[in-house]
Amino acid sequence: xxxxxxxxxxxxxxxxxxxxxxxxxxxxxxxxxxxxxxxxxxxxxxxxxxxxxxxxxxxxxxxxxxxxxxxxxxxxxxxxxxxxxxxxxxxxxxxxxxxxxxxxxxxxxxxxxxxxxxxxxxxxxxxxxxxxxxxxxxxxxxxxxxxxxxxxxxxxxxxxxxxxxxxxxxxxxxxxxxxxxxxxxxxxxxxxxxxxxxxxxxxxxxxxxxxxxxxxxxxxxxxxxxxxxxxxxxxxxxxxxxxxxxxxxxxxxxxxxxxxxxxxxxxxxxxxxxxxxxxxxxxxxxxxxxxxxxxxxxxxxxxxxxxxxxxxxxxxxxxxxxxxxxxxxxxxxxxxxxxxxxx
Amino acid sequence: xxxxxxxxxxxxxxxxxxxxxxxxxxxxxxxxxxxxxxxxxxxxxxxxxxxxxxxxxxxxxxxxxxxxxxxxxxxxxxxxxxxxxxxxxxxxxxxxxxxxxxxxxxxxxxxxxxxxxxxxxxxxxxxxxxxxxxxxxxxxxxxxxxxxxxxxxxxxxxxxxxxxxxxxxxxxxxxxxxxxxxxxxxxxxxxxxxxxxxxxxxxxxxxxxxxxxxxxxxxxxxxxxxxxxxxxxxxxxxxxxxxxxxxxxxxxxxxx
Numbered sequence: 066x067x068x069x070x071x072x073x074x075x076x077x078x079x080x081x082x083x084x085x086x087x088x089x090x091x092x093x094x095x096x097x098x099x100x101x102x103x104x105x106x107x108x109x110x111x112x113x114x115x116x117x118x119x120x121x122x123x124x125x126x127x128x129x130x131x132x133x134x135x136x137x138x139x140x141x142x143x144x145x146x147x148x149x150x151x152x153x154x155x156x157x158x159x160x161x162x163x164x165x166x167x168x169x170x171x172x173x174x175x176x177x178x179x180x181x182x183x184x185x186x187x188x189x190x191x192x193x194x195x196x197x198x199x200x201x202x203x204x205x206x207x208x209x210x211x212x213x214x215x216x217x218x219x220x221x222x223x224x225x226x227x228x229x230x231x232x233x234x235x236x237x238x239x240x241x242x243x244x245x246x247x248x249x250x251x252x253x254x255x256x257x258x259x260x261x262x263x264x265x266x267x268x269x270x271x272x273x274x275x276x277x278x279x280x281x282x283x284x285x286x287x288x289x290x291x292x293x294x295x296x297x298x299x300x301x302x303x304x305x306x307x308x309x310x311x312x313x314x315x316x317x318x319x320x321x322x323x324x325x326x327x328x329x330x331x332x333x334x335x336x337x338x339x340x341x342x343x344x345x346x347x348x349x350x351x352x353x354x355x356x357x358x359x360x361x362x363x364x365x366x367x368x369x370x371x372x373x374x375x376x377x378x379x380x381x382x383x384x385x386x387x388x389x390x391x392x393x394x395x396x397x398x399x400x401x402x403x404x405x406x407x408x
Numbered sequence: 409x410x411x412x413x414x415x416x417x418x419x420x421x422x423x424x425x426x427x428x429x430x431x432x433x434x435x436x437x438x439x440x441x442x443x444x445x446x447x448x449x450x451x452x453x454x455x456x457x458x459x460x461x462x463x464x465x466x467x468x469x470x471x472x473x474x475x476x477x478x479x480x481x482x483x484x485x486x487x488x489x490x491x492x493x494x495x496x497x498x499x500x501x502x503x504x505x506x507x508x509x510x511x512x513x514x515x516x517x518x519x520x521x522x523x524x525x526x527x528x529x530x531x532x533x534x535x536x537x538x539x540x541x542x543x544x545x546x547x548x549x550x551x552x553x554x555x556x557x558x559x560x561x562x563x564x565x566x567x568x569x570x571x572x573x574x575x576x577x578x579x580x581x582x583x584x585x586x587x588x589x590x591x592x593x594x595x596x597x598x599x600x601x602x603x604x605x606x607x608x609x610x611x612x613x614x615x616x617x618x619x620x621x622x623x624x625x626x627x628x629x630x631x632x633x634x635x636x637x638x639x640x641x642x643x644x645x646x647x648x649x650x651x652x653x654x655x656x657x658x659x660x661x662x663x664x
Binding site (some may be wrong): 086144148149150282284285288289291292293295296299300301302303331337338341342345347348350 | 458460479480481482483484485487488489491493495496498499500501503504505507508511512515516517518644658
């Protein structure tokens with residue numbers, strides 16, 4: 066089992082490195098791999114090439130990798146926590162909850178006056194992350210409580226509906242917030258990895274790293290939760306504190322992603338399934354690197370397609386993720402032995 | 409080895425306990441069946457003994473240690489639990505389930521040593537579940553799942569095994585197989601096995617001792633022969649329609 070995880074991880078890592086290099090080199094302006102590499106190494110003589118690679122493409126590629134990885138790991142945690150094969154931050158409405166949190170904060174600031182708006186603008190990185198975290202956490206707690214009452218597939222439908230509702234409210238709120246002069250953060254009802262400035266990358270990466278650490282720490286007890294609460298308890302696990310820890314990890318992983326990239330769909334839902342297939346196991350710890358790398362790879366693939374040199378910029382990230390992700394979810398729901406018992 | 413002292417099991421400290429207060433003990437190697445009608449408190453008693461819920465009064469001691477005072481991981485090294493509830497889990501394999509039995513013994517990474525893996529493999533073969541390796545746990549039939557869960561309990565190398573109505577979904581050969589497997593385990597490993605069951609005939613046949621819950625909080629304890637002799641089975645189970653015949657060792661319809 067260990068060998069399988071190592072081989073798969075290394076393969077994914079090589080794939081991710083290759084795709085990253087491709088993403089740095091190709092786009093509206095095509096560069097050679099050599100140019101891209103020398104720019105990365107800081108040896109590029111051409112100022113413009115260096116700017117394209119380091120200032121424009123690198124933050125986008127890093128954002129896609131961090132966000133995709135975070136969503137993949139969060140998907141593993143949530144599927145174990147909810148014991149639900151179609152749980153993930155997007156499908157259960159956590160991302161939409163986070164968006165709503167940001168929208169409410171921005172709106173409140175807009176109506177509170179220019180001082181509040183300028184505070185938000187100056188500290189936009191941390192403040193929208195915190196606002197998103199509150200929204201994500203509240204939604205997660207609500208869905209966990211609901212998940213104890215209704216079945217896995219019903220919970221999925223409810224999660225998607227909550228997503229629609231929160232997104233509707235978000236767009237209305239942001240419209241009025243913009244009119245009131247508080248245009249701090251207007252432009253994301255669609256997901257994108259392109260909007261993160263290099264200066265904000267640490268605000269994206271730091272909580273994600275914290276979330277990964279927590280995920281590694283909770284991996285062992287979470288594995289026992291796969292058999293249900295009573296068995297987990299009989300194996301010596303304190304289930305309630307485990308639940309809070311896993312929830313905190315999920316929030317730390319997901320909140321910065323929704324704050325900076327919007328509601329990135331499907332990645333967190335399907336990456337854990339790939340990870341389990343590659344590992345041939347459902348034990349949580351080996352799944353974490355596989356789901357992280359798989360999620361990052363999926364995210365970067367989507368981003369590369371969005372930013373391919375099309376005649377004009379027309380593709381949205383979520384359109385691509387939906388075209389790839391939705392059929393996979395359908396296949397999982399209909400055929401996968403891993404959802405037997407939920408059908 | 410297992411000692412219940414004035415144990416009261418239930419859910420409400422202010423109400424009288426569902427079962428108890430009772431004083432009972434069990435020796436290593438003993439295979440004990442817990443019998444009683446629905447609602448007599450079999451599961452409540454077993455959950456309390458397994459440390460899954462606190463005792464309302466009195467205490468449960470295993471090898472001289474009070475179970476309520478044990479830390480979770482320590483308790484899990486001594487007591488293995490198998491339940492009747494069907495659990496589903498995405499992508500969980502038979503191997504994963506059995507390896508969970510070693511979790512109370514592993515470090516924070518849950519890394520398994522060669523020794524741990526040997527124990528798991530041995531447990532699977534003891535439970536005749538080796539053929540299921542690599543399969544999805546959710547794909548197994550009820551009987552196969554119970555065998556895997558028992559293998560997991562064996563892999564936990566416990567002193568006490570608590571199994572709650574695990575034969576409920578099995579057909580007769582399956583029930584016989586599981587119960588004799590448990591009896592063999594008790595003998596071979598010197599562990600104490602507590603099995604609650606609705607299967608009166610088989611329990612009377614295979615158990616070393618019976619704990620019989622009368623439904624009013626009381627428990628009679630004895631060998632099957634003693635309990636039948638004393639008429640305790642009939643007192644616990646008889647209804648106007650069926651009565652237990654001590655002579656034929658089975659229930660009979662009340663004749664017209």
